[in-house]
Amino acid sequence: MLLKKSTLKSNQTIKISGSKSISNRLLILNHLFDKILIENLSNSQDTELLEKALNSNSEIIDIHHAGTAMRFLTSYFAIQEGKTVVLTGSERMKQRPIKFLVDALKELGSEISYLEDEGFPPLKITGKKLEKSSLTIPANISSQFISSLMLIGGKLENGLKINLEGEITSRPYLEMTLKILRNVGISTNWEGNIIQILPDIQSEKSSQLTKFVVESDWSSASYFYSLAAIGREYINLKSFRQYSLQGDSVLKEIYWNFFGVNTISEAAENKISLLPEPYFDFPEKISLDMNDCPDIAQTLCVTATALNIPFTITGLQTLKVKETDRLLALKNELFKIGCIAEITDDSIKSVKFFAPNENISIETYNDHRMAMSFAPFCLVKELNIENEGVVEKSYPEFWEDLKKIAIEE
Numbered sequence: 001m002l003l004k005k006s007t008l009k010s011n012q013t014i015k016i017s018g019s020k021s022i023s024n025r026l027l028i029l030n031h032l033f034d035k036i037l038i039e040n041l042s043n044s045q046d047t048e049l050l051e052k053a054l055n056s057n058s059e060i061i062d063i064h065h066a067g068t069a070m071r072f073l074t075s076y077f078a079i080q081e082g083k084t085v086v087l088t089g090s091e092r093m094k095q096r097p098i099k100f101l102v103d104a105l106k107e108l109g110s111e112i113s114y115l116e117d118e119g120f121p122p123l124k125i126t127g128k129k130l131e132k133s134s135l136t137i138p139a140n141i142s143s144q145f146i147s148s149l150m151l152i153g154g155k156l157e158n159g160l161k162i163n164l165e166g167e168i169t170s171r172p173y174l175e176m177t178l179k180i181l182r183n184v185g186i187s188t189n190w191e192g193n194i195i196q197i198l199p200d201i202q203s204e205k206s207s208q209l210t211k212f213v214v215e216s217d218w219s220s221a222s223y224f225y226s227l228a229a230i231g232r233e234y235i236n237l238k239s240f241r242q243y244s245l246q247g248d249s250v251l252k253e254i255y256w257n258f259f260g261v262n263t264i265s266e267a268a269e270n271k272i273s274l275l276p277e278p279y280f281d282f283p284e285k286i287s288l289d290m291n292d293c294p295d296i297a298q299t300l301c302v303t304a305t306a307l308n309i310p311f312t313i314t315g316l317q318t319l320k321v322k323e324t325d326r327l328l329a330l331k332n333e334l335f336k337i338g339c340i341a342e343i344t345d346d347s348i349k350s351v352k353f354f355a356p357n358e359n360i361s362i363e364t365y366n367d368h369r370m371a372m373s374f375a376p377f378c379l380v381k382e383l384n385i386e387n388e389g390v391v392e393k394s395y396p397e398f399w400e401d402l403k404k405i406a407i408e409e
Contacts, residue, residue, distance in 0.1 A: 035209055100138060106138045108132045161195070251263075286313075368393040
């Protein structure tokens with residue numbers, strides 16, 4: 001897709017679909033406890049694949065690129081007594097490690113085997129009743145592994161105690177899972193490095209539905225913060241709340257502190273407005289630990305490059321095992337828009353900015369966030385986005401919404 005050099009149109013309103021992270025957690029919980037009415041469900045491909053898998057009677061479940069679905073379904077199928085499934089995905093999914101989660105489930109007594117490479121999908125899972133109620137897992141692994149276990153905890157006869165070893169990463173995502181569990185009536189406790197999920201003793205007695213309106217996705221909002229920061233015009237986004245369950249809502253503080261984009265909330269309309277300060281004094285350098293919000297690092301790096309602000313971003317160790325090695329992909333593609341960057345296993349640093357060449361073409365590596373994070377650079381220079389259809393994974397309407405507010409010059 002060729003994005004012509006564009007100008008940002010002022011005072012446009014975009015409605016973003018429900019959060020993928022929240023939607024996926026609720027779908028698992030609804031199939032476990034059958035007492036949740038979900039509104040504003042995400043229309044992302046990931047959520048659709050998860051919903052299809054949960055409703056399937058097939059013995060082979062293919063979740064393609066959907067990493068969250070792979071992790072959440074591994075725990076879900078492990079407790080479906082008497083049911084055996086093969087859980088598989090794309091070639092990239094077969095390269096994404098799942099050993100820590102499988103080991104934790106085996107510690108509880110589950111029956112899971114690897115069908116190809118040890119430690120990686122595809123998995124053969126035979127569901128059974130898990131008698132044990134306590135496990136230990138490293139705290140610095142993907143939060144989705146830990147959330148996957150938390151989601152099934154209330155279904156176990158004695159609940160679940162998770163001992164987290166070491167320093168915790170992506171804490172906001174674990175807190176989100178706990179809040180959702182509490183909102184649907186499951187008791188939880190988190191003290192120090194021990195998370196406790198109590199058994200849901202009320203589920204069989206109560207037929208009352210819990211209504212849950214999914215708030216819109218803050219990760220998707222990041223691309224509009226980037227547009228506002230570069231284009232210096234204000235944008236309205238619906239449906240967002242002032243107080244969010246999502247860790248990526250830290251966008252508000254990051255884009256205010258470094259790019260002068262103020263967030264004004266209008267609770268009555270579930271709307272936020274992104275207002276760039278006209279005389280903002282940009283910082284000489286951005287230094288930031290994004291351990292709690294790694295999914296918005298790509299967007300921030302593109303924004304900083306567009307505005308020629310040097311950056312050092314740390315806490316990005318999980319990006320190497322996403323849809324692609326996002327750190328390497330980000331380094332490669334930033335060079336095309338005028339930034340020489342250095343990477344380590346958990347960081348990226350700008351070294352030098354330069355005037356980019358003509359005919360910029362951004363490779364997306366089958367990664368939705370690569371496509372969307374680079375799109376706002378069209379406010380600086382014309383560029384081509386390869387394989388633009390990857391946005392279906394999290395935000396199918398992205399290109400249509402971008403056209404509403406970025407007008408070709």
